Amino acid sequence: MPDDVVTMDKIVALCKRRGFIFASSEIYGGIGSTYDYGHYGVLLKTNVKNEWWRAMLQERDDIVALDSAILQHPKVWEASGHLAGFSDPMVDCRTCKQRFRADHVDHEEMCPAKASLPKTEDRRHDFTEARDFNLMFETTVGPVKDTGSIAYLRPETAQGIFINFKNVLQFARKKPPFGIAQVGKSFRNEITPGNFIFRTREFEQMEMEFFCPPQDAPRWYEEWKATRHAWYTDLGIRPDHLQMREHDADELSHYSSGTADVEYLFPIGWSELEGIANRGNFDLTQHAEHSGEKLEYFDPQTKERYVPHVIEPAAGADRATLAFLVDAYDEEQVDDGDVRTVLKLHPRLAPVKVAVCPLVKKDGQPELAREIFAALRGRMQTEYDEGGSIGKRYRRQDEIGTPWCVTVDHQSLEDRTVTLRDRDSLQQERIAIDELPALLSERLAAPWTSPKLTA
Ligand code: GAP
Secondary structure (H helix, E strand, O other): OOOOOOOHHHHHHHHHHOOOEEEOOHHHOOOOOOEEEOHHHHHHHHHHHHHHHHHHHHOOOOEEEEOOOOEOOHHHHHHHOHHHHOEEEEEEEOOOOOEEEHHHOOOOOEOHHHOOOOOOOOOEOOEOOOEEEEOOOEEEOOOOOOHHHEEEEOOOOHHHHHOOHHHHHHHOOOOOOEEEEEEEEEEOOOOOOEOOOOEOOEEEEEEEEEEEOHHHHHHHHHHHHHHHHHHHHHOOOOHHHEEEEEOOHHHOOOOOOEEEEEEEEEOOEEEEEEEEEEEEOHHHHHHHHHHOOOOOEEEOOOOEEEOOEEEEEEEEHHHHHHHHHHHHEEEEEOOOOOEEEEEOOOOOOOOOOEEEEEOOOOOOHHHHHHHHHHHHOOOOOEEEOOOOOHHHHHHHHHHHOOOEEEEEOHHHHHHOEEEEEEOOOOOEEEEEHHHHHHHHHHHHHOOOOOHHHHO
16 A cells, blocks of 8 residues: 555545535535536646647647547447446345445345344345346437437447547548547446545546557557556656556456556555557447448558557546546645645646735735736636735645745835745745746746655
């Protein structure tokens, strides 16, 4: 288990205290394992998704973007195998009607509906035989509710990509090897959701399907494992808290000839962050069979026709957000004997990049601070903060992970300089106001390593 000060309870408390993430429908008593993102949570998760897009689209030229519908033709899920196979074995208690995962069930557990029975009676659950319970959420489409109107909320974004293979091939002027990337919500009626946003029933995925000639698939599989591992460490995740775990043969899906999980050392132990799979030609072949459409590539040079093989890096945006929060969380003893809680987030991930604070709310300081705020906010997420003592404001910004605070004081009005406070080193430098925008943009773009690594 990790030796960090961080626990899941501390992350949940910080997220609530600072308005990152709240339990959903709280005023109605909540709805289990469903969360709403507040201002800083939205900014953080958006930054995570934007970094993923940057890595997929901006930093290379062999991947295109897609945003497919959440509701798809039910045949999609027949072809993908989700209708028949995306299920967990479940048992029900005939007395209290609760449902349990068959592999997690405790046959000695007392049934709450039998609590008032005399001790001489059997007060344990009365379990049914195990039955498969499909994890897809079912809904109906249109005004008439009958079997013809059943649809499913997508349990993964991947299938929306496969069914658009032909469109992209035609309109994006790409040929294998190329990828299609998508970010969006997925839904699974998880039986055992939990650990905050680690496993929920509604979550966001960041998936990319990389189509390549069959003989090149093993090489691309290795390449994507390395690329995805580097994405997390480049964004500050400590390498000793990240590992690549290759699946054993008995863990592999029937279509997969290789799957590896990127795992992070969460406070709950090593857990999956992202899966990278060599899916072969399973998905395109299945959709071709079920739809009657040819989903293949004709190479005009070699005159060869083939069904591309697919390498899939599939990540969770919420799970990645949780990993970045956990990795960044720190508590430090400071000079005044207090403990400061700080999120040492990569500056590109930090919800707010810079806070501009007048030292006092008079003598022209707020006006100058607002002028600086106006000069910075077009370049980066900036916050104007004048409430409370400067010490309290710094602590608040530390807790939301703001890498820099600019403070306007009496000297600023004399020589147009400000102090620039660094979140991690706590160093304060005197900087000319006119140099701030360029300096902060430069620091934001610079490579970064977690200060927890060198501590
Ligand atoms: N298309 C392949 C696929 O969906 P997966 O391993 O089931 O693979 C990929 O999901 C990623 O999506 C996981 O590694 C995880 O980060 C995220 N994910 C899956 N189920 C989740 C859930 N119930 N809550 C939050 N994130 C989830």
